[in-house]
Each structure stands twice: as C-alpha cells, then as structure tokens.
Ligand SMILES: Nc1ncnc2c1ncn2[C@@H]1O[C@H](COP(=O)(O)OP(=O)(O)O)[C@@H](O)[C@H]1O
C-alpha cells in the first residue's frame with residue numbers, strides 16, 4: 167500500500183482517497199505489476215551498463231597497446247633497436263653474468279635495509295625525546311635527516327664511495343662498496359626516520375594517557391604501547407621505501423660495485439649491444455613487481471581493518 | 479590530621495600489599511586516600527580549576543557533576559598527575575605528591591583511571607591489556623597475572639573474551655575490560671571519568687552495574703557522570719563543579735534533591751530538559 171501511494175504520485179492522491187474501492191484495488195494490482203518489473207528493468211540496465219563498460223575498456227586497451235606497438239615496429243629505427251636491445255643470443259649469453267650481479271644486489275639490499283630499519287628508528291626516537299640531557303642527540307638527529315634528505319642520493323653515493331676511501335683515515339672503510347652502501351643506508355634512514363615519526367605522531371595521545379595512568383613509565387609506554395601501534399601503521403609506507411631502495415642499489419654501480427646494472431653495462435660495452443641491460447631490467451622487475459603487489463595487499467588489509475575499527 | 483606526615487610511610491606501604499578487597503583501617507583513620515587542597519590549573523591563560531578542595535576517604539565514592547567544560551576531567555587528570563597543577567597540593571594517603579621532585583610514576587601506580595573513550599590498547603588482546611601493568615610495573619609473574627586477569631574478567635561477564643582484540647567487542651564490553659584493567663593493579667582508589675558517556679544507551683546499564691559491584695566491595699572512587707540516578711545510588715558525597723570551583727557539595731539527596739545554589743539548580747534543570755527533549 168505504501169508503494170501505491172508513492173507510485174500514484176501527487177496527481178492521483180486527491181482523487182484516490184474518495185475513489186471507489188474497486189478503483190483502488192485495480193490501481194494496486196496495476197501498480198504492483200510494474201513495481202516488480204521495474205526492479206527487473208533496473209537490474210537488466212545495470213547488467214547492460216557493466217557489459218558495455220567492460221567492452222569499452224577492452225577495445226580501448228587493444229587500440230592503445232596496438233597503436234603503440236605499431237608505432238614502435240614501424241619506426242624507422244626499429245630494426246636497429248631490435249638488434250641492439252632485443253637480441254636473443256646476447257640475452258642468453260649474458261643472462262647468467264647479470265643474474266650473478268643481481269644476486270649481489272639482493273644481498274646488498276637485505277643488509278642495507280636492515281641497517282635502514284634500525285638507524286631510521288634510532289633517529290626517529292632521538293627526534294621525539296624530550297629529555298634535556300639528550301638534547302644534543304636530538305639536534306644531531308635533526309641535522310642528519312635534513313642533510314641526508316636534502317642531498318641527491320647519487321651524489322651521496324659518489325661522495326661516500328670515492329671520498330671516504332680518499333681520506334685514508336685508519337678505521338674508516340676503504341671499500342667503495344661499503345662506503346657507497348653506507349651512503350644509501352644514511353639516505354634511506356633519513357626518509358624512514360620521518361616515516362616512523364609520522365607513525366608515532368599518529369598514535370592517539372589518549373593511548374599514552376592510558377598507559378601512564380596504569381603506572382608505566384615513559385619508556386615503557388613507548389616500548390609497549392606507542393611503538394607497536396606506530397610500526398603497524400607505517401608498514402605500507404615502509405614497504406614502498408623498500409621497493410625504491412631495491413632499485414637504488416644499482417647506484418652502487420657508479421662507484422665500481424659490479425652488481426647487475428654494472429655487469430650489464432660491461433657486457434653491453436663488450437659487444438656494443440644493449441640487450442644485457444634489458445636482462446637487468448627484467449630481473450629488477452621480477453623483484454619490484456611482487457613487492458609492489460605486496461604493498462597493495464598490506465595497504466588494502468590495513469584499510470579494511472581501520473574501516474572495521476571505525477564502525478565498532 | 480595534625481601529624482599526617484608521621485603516617486606517610488605506613489600508608490603507601492600497606493597500599494601495595496592488600497589482597498582482594500581493601501582492608502579496613504582499624505578505627506577509621508581520618509587520612510583521606512585522595513585529597514586536593516586549593517588546586518588550581520590553567521591551560522595557557524584559561525583557568526580551568528580555580529581552587530578545588532576535595533577529600534575522598536577510604537571506601538567512599540565521591541561523584542563529581544557539572545556542565546561539560548567545568549573541569550571534571552582536568553580534576554581527575556590532575557589527581558593522577560597526568561597534568562601538572564599550578565598551585566595547591568594533591569595528597570595520596572596523606573603524602574603530598576605534587577611537590578616538585580616527587581616522581582609521578584609512583585603515584586600513578588597507586589591510582590587507577592578509566593576513561594570516557596575506554597582507551598584500550600588495540601594491538602593487545604583483552605587479557606594482555608589487563609596483564610600489561612601487573613607484569614611490567616608491579617612485578618607480578620606472567621602466569622599469576624594471567625590467572626588473576628582471567629578471574630577478574632570472568633567476574634565481570636567477560637569470560638571467553640580473553641584472547642579477542644578490543645575492536646571485536648561492544649562498547650559496553652570494552653569499558654568493562656578497561657575497568658578490569660584498572661583494578662588489576664589493586665589500586666588504592668579508582669578515578670572514573672564519564673565512563674558511560676560514549677556508550678549506546680542500551681549498554682550503559684552493564685557498565686554501571688560493574689561500578690555498583692566495586693562500590694559494594696568497598697573500592698574508593700571518584701566518579702564523574704551525567705547519570706543522576708546512578709549518582710544517587712553510589713555517591714557518599716556529590717560535588718557540583720562550576721567553572722573550576724566546587725560550589726555545592728553534600729549527600730546526593732541534598733545536592734540533587736534540594737540544591738541550595740542557583741548554578742546547581744540551573745544545571746540540574748538543564749540536564750532534565752536534555753533528557754526529556
Ligand atoms: N589539553 C588541554 N589544552 C587546553 N585546554 C584544555 C585541555 N584540556 C581541557 N581543556 C579545557 O579545559 C576546560 C575543562 O575541560 P575538562 O576538564 O575536559 O571539562 P569536563 O571534563 O568537565 O567537560 C575546557 O574549557 C577545555 O576546553
């Protein structure tokens with residue numbers, strides 16, 4: 167009955183009230199029919215729309231990719247490019263070397279990343295400390311982040327990789343790989359420290375109050391209440407930085423570390439064929455794409471969790 | 479009262495040892511568990527507390543009422559040393575805890591606090607929330623803390639919820655966990671700050687029931703609330719806070735039933751309007 171009133175509209179409302187009973191029942195059944203089928207009509211329309219959307223997406227993809235391919239394959243330089251970048255024999259010949267170099271990339275990445283996670287956290291903690299005795303530490307940490315975030319990473323790798331060994335100070339490492347790695351580690355620690363800090367800032371002050379009210383000290387509060395929540399928050403942005411670092415390990419090639427990119431360059435120079443570089447690119451993608459998808463999954467999960475918490 | 483300083487060592491000493499319900503002091507010592515003397519507090523240039531005197535004796539419940547913004551939360555936070563006071567003194571068991579130089583930590587260990595928004599730790603399970611302080615602060619063994627935690631949770635209708643995370647619980651359950659968390663450390667007194675204000679009206683009853691139970695057991699409490707019926711039931715004393723001062727105090731029947739001050743009357747009338755409208 168309620169739908170009848172709504173469907174009847176204001177025009178029929180006045181007349182309907184005084185109308186004959188037969189009239190009313192006729193209207194209900196007449197309206198009842200269309201109400202049901204209208205639902206069906208809408209559902210069908212929705213189906214049609216989604217089908218059309220998918221069709222448009224498919225056609226657009228084929229057209230764009232086909233167009234780009236056509237442009238590439240019909241370009242005057244294509245035969246040349248094909249021979250210097252997509253040479254199957256070259257790929258086969260140099261892939262093992264490049265893979266060997268890439269293994270070094272992976273090892274460097276793991277070591278540097280662990281250093282970054284620890285150093286970044288220490289810097290973040292130094293920056294949030296309020297104890298007056300630790301003021302110098304806070305100052306140092308602030309200067310550190312400003313400097314290492316402000317200088318391009320390539321430049322840092324150069325300066326560290328060639329500069330530190332040149333000092334010839336005893337006790338300082340002379341291996342360009344270690345020095346360059348240190349540069350990467352410092353640069354990324356500066357970024358990661360800021361990520362940690364934003365995570366710590368994001369923990370609600372009420373959590374701190376609750377912890378202090380339970381008698382936990384400031385340090386215990388940080389350790390048991392604030393940091394666990396902060397770190398959970400920053401996992402997705404940290405993973406993003408992981409992906410970036412994974413690629414930037416290639417910068418160590420410029421100070422002579424024979425990792426995948428350097429290895430590929432050497433092989434390319436040998437034959438004036440750039441296919442080994444392509445091999446290196448493929449290897450990087452093999453690691454960074456799964457990592458990027460991993461970030462997506464983690465982000466989606468934390469979004470869902472926060473959504474659920476918001477409802478509760 | 480004249481020589482509370484002499485009793486100081488005994489007070490806190492006995493405070494950390496009681497087992498189960500607090501032991502009654504023989505002869506009813508006149509040293510209040512919590513005492514505020516002329517406490518003032520301002521945020522920047524805004525005075526929030528303008529000289530508050532309050533004494534809460536053992537096993538008694540004092541209910542603070544007042545409009546929002548009148549300084550109720552600030553008063554409780556000052557008593558727990560979560561905020562620094564500007565002037566006056568706060569005493570726990572006769573010991574001045576607001577002397578510069580007294581570490582706030584020891585005081586907070588003696589008092590328990592429950593907040594309007596529960597403030598449970600979302601990354602810890604219900605049981606971990608409850609055992610954190612006993613294990614980390616009070617040196618109770620993990621096994622012992624867990625046993626007692628389970629027992630307390632069960633007593634307040636939370637059996638079987640130990641391993642859930644707080645966001646899986648209803649607001650009423652979360653607040654009950656927060657109360658259990660606060661009493662798991664065997665505090666000398668409990669500070670309850672509008673603990674039902676964030677709850678669905680249907681869930682208010684179960685939380686108030688917990689407080690009634692604690693009152694029956696003799697827990698010393700300072701409670702801020704807008705639930706006047708509840709205040710009548712549990713309050714040994716009701717204090718009406720207005721613009722940072724306690725302008726009227728006395729038994730619930732007097733303050734709520736026959737208020738003497740205009741401000742109190744206006745506040746109660748407004749509250750009644752809000753309930754009906
Ligand atoms: N951290 C703070 N900084 C500045 N002002 C505050 C802060 N906390 C509370 N206030 C102010 O102090 C006054 C009293 O607040 P509060 O104690 O929360 O009152 P109540 O609990 O009675 O509602 C309010 O005007 C509030 O805006």
Ligand SMILES: [Mg+2]
Pocket residue numbers: 550551552671672
């Ligand atoms: Mg408040």
